[in-house]
Amino acid sequence: MFPVPTSFDACRVGPCIKRFLELHGYCGHHTINTVGILTDVPPYILEALSSTGINLCHAPHGTSDIMLLMSQWISKNPPPANILGICDTRSFPPPLSGYNLFRPFSYSSPEEDAFLWESSLLTAGGVC
Template structure:
């Protein structure tokens, strides 16, 4: 349930769409309404926004189109783990406490981000859809499926007009750009200029960007970028779990 003093505060849902994808056969139009219905049951009545955030170039194009058309904003981040955390903290700049943050993710490293936001005075809910979201992608899909079925069966969920006002945002954190149309957004994310910009977020990415500067094959640049991402994420997880182990020994 919502904490005292936070019921009418702004609420922002951050959906880690890479790690917690919805089930493939789900009607995406129901995700926003189901989330809003559950929030209201738990006492959240303030303005609501839902952001699907992640490395959006690794999410199927058609799924992103449906998600955005349903009223959910799309936020592309240049780096996986620290990119999402960075977007969360940027959001706090224009949304001071009291405010509510709902995190839909199964990434354990975000516990540290959650604790920091809590100390900053925010109400942070990480178990909104149940703990089954928090173990693996497969468990996340199952959690979405079971939860949406319960919400839709419990009462009639209105698909239309779950957003109170405004259009869903299309934001590229890499380039600090807000883009108006979905097709323009996806064209930007898959452009050579954008991909080279993302390479520079990684320790050896600047040199790689220079090497790829004359490369016309964007797919080849994206392959290099993916290797950098995987290496960085692996290093971050190793450091996180090593730190946890050191606390026990």
């Protein structure tokens, strides 16, 4: 639901997300997973994302796949831990005890969320 904008270098996505997290006080090791129907994404974008350390997770069944992947991540990462969710609210787990769920925008509308994804998170205060 939040593709790499056509005018944006996909190799910059990982560094921009990390910088965005640092600007919001989340320092240390970061693991970035992208989850979605990856067959719809051009191979050159997948290669660029992967080259920056982003894990690619194909989820052809949508929300059910996303929830399964989240459950697997949670089982490997006990609290305290932080989770940044860039997804619609249906794909995001309910609040979990011991986890800080960070949502960078309100998810009020797909258009507004896409704008915020491109304008705030991917620019990380102008750094990226």
